[in-house]
Amino acid sequence: MKKVTNSDIIRLGQVVADIDLADAGAAAPGDREVSGVYCSDLLSDVMGGARPGEVWVTVQSHLNVVAVAALKELAAVVICGGRSVDVSILKKASEEGVVILLAKQSAFEVCGRLWELGLRHED
């Protein structure tokens, strides 16, 4: 399997551009490093499984998403399926420095594209 090396560090700006994601609130810091991907809608599972620097792909849009993303120091949260998010979430996200991105595509489609970019969640 292809190993990600220093020369192909993937940055958030590339993720946003390649998958056509929209910033829900403040613009995503394009130079933020992305270490991998975690996909889950159960927040308890994300608390246990996600690693710092990962992009979290979900359809969950409850306010607690922000708390979990901050706690786990995730690079960004991608909320899929064309969902809109409440302003209270965006306000909290900007306070916590959490990046919320919106995808029109399904979680499967988003994960597929992130895989094609070379991102993984290696056990």
Added chain:
Amino acid sequence: MPRASAPVRKCRVDLHIHTALSPCAELEMLPDLIVMKAAAEGLDLIAICDHNSAENTAACIEAARGTPVRVLAGIECESREGVHVLGLFDGAESAGALQGFLWERLPDEANRPEFFGAQMVVSAQGEFVRYNERLLATGADASVEELIAKIRSLGGLALPAHVDKTYAGLLGVLGLVPEGVRLEGVEISGRADARDVRERFPQIAKLPFLRASDAHRLSEIGQAHTRVWLEHRTVGELKLALSGLDGRHLEDN
């Protein structure tokens, strides 16, 4: 002067029982049979909590008339996030108001009886009245905070259901108790190890735990219950018991 202690008595309470209206409940979950079984199990107080509907609560309250069992009207509500919350009321009317709130927010989809069962509305004697042909086994477009606020605004008691479970439990789905939500207590499922639940979820460790059966079959009624000391068997008294006020209290689960 010391206050006279309230004339409370010990009640065996099971606050989470489904009827034949609920997806996946057995057809024998009919008002008269449920009350008869609850009485046989020595239960003093039960609550009928079907999924997103209160249509069988009045029939169950009627079926309990003249029996030692008192029935509360409830709904097991499902939020947008997939969290189950019990809304408990003294009468079917308030539960009906909560049902109206939920139905305005449920997707307009038909039930599929081959997967979810027939969803039967029945009389106190268990006679067929009609099917609810709407999909009830899904989430309403309201957050868990909105559901709790709605239940309380209607005078009800809001209890997050089976919090120990990953599936549809508040903490399994949302990881944390949402900021600003103050809970009076939580329901834990029959097999849950309360000490383990407290260790896994320190945020709710100090809350009272109400153990309930979540019965979908007659044989499950009362298999899990909680002893609560009440004067009257009402939602108001349950709230006092959860706060440990006026001599009302519940056993340590």
